[in-house]
Amino acid sequence: MSKRLTITLLLSPAILIIVTLFIGGFLFGLFQSFGYMPIIGQHDMSLDAYRNMFTDTKFFGSLFLTLWISLAATILTIIFAIITALAMRQTFKGRRIINFLYQFPITIPHLVIAVGAMLLFSQSGMFARIFYALGIISDQSQFPILVYDNLGIGIIYVYLWKQIPFMGLIVISILQSVGNDYEELARSLGANRWQTFRYVLLPLIVPGILPISIICFAYTFGSFEVPYLLGKPFPAVLSVLAYRLFEDVDLNARPEAMAMAVFIAVFISILVIFYKKLIKRITGRT
Amino acid sequence: MTDVKLRNLEKVYDGASEPSVKNLSLDINAGELVALLGPSGCGKTTTLKMVGGLHDVTSGEVLFNGVRVNDIRPEKREAVMVYQNYLLFPYMTIEDNIGFGLKMRHVDKKEIKKRVGEMLSLVRLEGFETRKPAQLSGGQKQRIALARALIIRPKILLLDEPLSNLDAHLRDEMREMILKIHKSFGVTTIFVTHDQEEAVLLADRIALMFNGELHQYGSPQEFYEKPVSKKVAAFFGNENFLAGVKTGATVKTEIGDFDVEKSDVPDGKVTIVIRPESIVLGDTGHNSFQAPINRRIYMGTYTRYDVRVGGNAWNVIGDPNYTEEYDEGRNASFSLPKEKIWILEE
Ligand SMILES: Nc1ncnc2c1ncn2[C@@H]1O[C@H](COP(=O)(O)OP(=O)(O)OP(=O)(O)O)[C@@H](O)[C@H]1O
Ligand SMILES: [Mg+2]
Numbered sequence: 103m104s105k106r107l108t109i110t111l112l113l114s115p116a117i118l119i120i121v122t123l124f125i126g127g128f129l130f131g132l133f134q135s136f137g138y139m140p141i142i143g144q145h146d147m148s149l150d151a152y153r154n155m156f157t158d159t160k161f162f163g164s165l166f167l168t169l170w171i172s173l174a175a176t177i178l179t180i181i182f183a184i185i186t187a188l189a190m191r192q193t194f195k196g197r198r199i200i201n202f203l204y205q206f207p208i209t210i211p212h213l214v215i216a217v218g219a220m221l222l223f224s225q226s227g228m229f230a231r232i233f234y235a236l237g238i239i240s241d242q243s244q245f246p247i248l249v250y251d252n253l254g255i256g257i258i259y260v261y262l263w264k265q266i267p268f269m270g271l272i273v274i275s276i277l278q279s280v281g282n283d284y285e286e287l288a289r290s291l292g293a294n295r296w297q298t299f300r301y302v303l304l305p306l307i308v309p310g311i312l313p314i315s316i317i318c319f320a321y322t323f324g325s326f327e328v329p330y331l332l333g334k335p336f337p338a339v340l341s342v343l344a345y346r347l348f349e350d351v352d353l354n355a356r357p358e359a360m361a362m363a364v365f366i367a368v369f370i371s372i373l374v375i376f377y378k379k380l381i382k383r384i385t386g387r388t
Numbered sequence: 389m390t391d392v393k394l395r396n397l398e399k400v401y402d403g404a405s406e407p408s409v410k411n412l413s414l415d416i417n418a419g420e421l422v423a424l425l426g427p428s429g430c431g432k433t434t435t436l437k438m439v440g441g442l443h444d445v446t447s448g449e450v451l452f453n454g455v456r457v458n459d460i461r462p463e464k465r466e467a468v469m470v471y472q473n474y475l476l477f478p479y480m481t482i483e484d485n486i487g488f489g490l491k492m493r494h495v496d497k498k499e500i501k502k503r504v505g506e507m508l509s510l511v512r513l514e515g516f517e518t519r520k521p522a523q524l525s526g527g528q529k530q531r532i533a534l535a536r537a538l539i540i541r542p543k544i545l546l547l548d549e550p551l552s553n554l555d556a557h558l559r560d561e562m563r564e565m566i567l568k569i570h571k572s573f574g575v576t577t578i579f580v581t582h583d584q585e586e587a588v589l590l591a592d593r594i595a596l597m598f599n600g601e602l603h604q605y606g607s608p609q610e611f612y613e614k615p616v617s618k619k620v621a622a623f624f625g626n627e628n629f630l631a632g633v634k635t636g637a638t639v640k641t642e643i644g645d646f647d648v649e650k651s652d653v654p655d656g657k658v659t660i661v662i663r664p665e666s667i668v669l670g671d672t673g674h675n676s677f678q679a680p681i682n683r684r685i686y687m688g689t690y691t692r693y694d695v696r697v698g699g700n701a702w703n704v705i706g707d708p709n710y711t712e713e714y715d716e717g718r719n720a721s722f723s724l725p726k727e728k729i730w731i732l733e734e
Contacts, residue, residue, distance in 0.1 A: 286440075305480075
C-alpha cells in the first residue's frame, strides 16, 4: 500500500465527519439561503434573501459593529502582545509566576471568560456592587457600562484576554529566534531604544504575526458565543443577528438568516485564502 | 582620533558563577589596529561589547581619549560593531542598510544618498543600492556591513570575527580591504579573532586572552620571539620546550648545557623556547646536540622534522632538499643559536 493511500485511509473518518458536517452543512445553508425549503413547500430558488439582506439597515449596522469589534480586538491584541512579549523577555524577579499567569488564559474557553466578565463587570456585577458598597458610586447604574455597551467593549475585552497571551507567545518565540544581535547592532550604529524598536524589532516581528492576525480577525468576525452573552440586543454582531433570524418563529426569515451565515462564511474564506497567500510569500522567501 | 583604555575591566553575566572577563587592562593608541585573540569562549566578544557599550561593565573602566564612557549609551559612543554573520537588516535594501546610521541621526536624505554611493564605491559594490541582502554573497554582505559601519565615521571600529564565515580566498580579499580601509580612515580598530595567523597579518598589536584574562599584549613578532609563557608559545604554534636550570648565561638541561644571552630571568628553574625555523640542522658546533628524527614531512617550500629532544617532541624546519642523513629514524645534530633562545621562568 502506498504511503499516501495509508494516510488517506487513516484520515478518512476525520475527513468524513468534516465533509458531512462542514461541506454538507454549508450546502444545506446555501440552498436555504436561496429559498429552497421543501419542508414548507418552497421549491423555487431566488436571490430574494440576499436582496433583503443588502437593503436592510439592520444588516449594515451589524456588519459595521462586527468589523469594528474584530478590527479593534485584532489591533489591540497585536499591540499588547508585542508590549507584553517585550516585557516578558526581561529578566526580573517572579518571572516564572508572571509567565504562568500570562499564559493561563489560553487554557480557558471563551465562554467561561465571557460569563466571568458578565459576573464581574456588568452594572449588577461584582465590581459594581463592591464600588457601591464602598461608597465610590452612589448607585450601581453609575458603574461604567463595560458589558452590553454600544462599542462592544466587554466583547473586545474577552477576546483580548484570550488572544493576547496566544499572540504574545508567538512574538516571544520570534524574538527568541531573532536574538539580541540585531538590536545591539542597531544601538551601536546610533539608534536609540525607540528607533531600535521602530526600525529593527517591529519589522522583524510583524511579518511573523501578520498571518496569525488575519486568523484572529477571521475568528472574531465569525464567532458567536461571546457577543451573544455580552453584546447589546441591538445592534448585534452578524452571527448573533443571523441566529436571531434563524430562531424566528416566522420560517420566512430563515433564508435571510442563512444568507447572512453564507456571507460570514464567504468573508472568512476570503480571509483564509489571503492568509494562505501571505504564508506562502513569507515562507517562500526564506 | 580616539584612543581606548581599558582599566581592570571585569564582566560577570547574570547568573554566572565565574567572570567572563577578569581584570583586563589594555591601552590602544588612536588609529591603531589591535587584534583581540584567543580560543573560543575566552571573552573576546564580551570585551568588545563592553567597549561598544552593548554589555554593561561589572567593574572597571572604559576610557575613550581619557574620558570614562561606562555610563554612555551605545548609540552615543560611536563605537560600531561588525559581526561575523553580517546581520544586514533583511527587510531593507542595501542602500537603506548602509544609510541606517545616518537615518538614525536624522541626516538629510540627499546627503545620505550621496554618502551611501561613496561607501559603495569604497567597498567596490557600485550599483548595488536597490538589491536586498538575500541577493548577495557572503563576501558582499560583509563588505556592506563594513560600509554600514564606516558611513557614520565612527571613532572606533569593533570587528567581531568578520572573516570567519568567508572561504579562504574571500578571506584574503576581505582582510586586504580591511587593512586598506583602516589605513585610509585611520579609525581605531579592535579586531576579534581566534586565528593567530589572521591576527599576525592584520594587527599592529595583538592582545592574547585565555579564560577571560589577558596573557600578553604586544607586536606580532613579540609573540613569536618572546612569548610570556609556554601557553602563549603553544598558541602560536611553537612547542619546542626544554626544561633546565639557569646559572648566569648558561642553562643546564638533560641533553647538555646551552649558552644563552643575558636576560632578566633570575637563576633557577627555567624553560628554553626556540622557534622551529631558528634551529640549525646538521650543525655540530656551538650549542649543538644529537637527537633522533621521528618523522620527516615534505611541505614543498620546506621540510618539517619531528624530533625527540629529551622528553619533548620538537619541530624543526629545514631545507626542502633533504639528504639521506636526515632520514626518519636517524640521529642528527642540531644547534641552537644563542641569540634565538628564549628563556621562560618556571
Ligand atoms: N549573554 C551571556 N550570558 C551569559 N554568559 C555569557 C553571555 N555571553 C557570553 N557568555 C559567557 O562568557 C564567556 C565568554 O564569552 P564570549 O562570547 O565573550 O567568548 P568569545 O571569546 O567571543 O568566544 P567565541 O570565539 O566562541 O565567540 C563564555 O563562557 C560564555 O559562555
Ligand atoms: Mg565571540
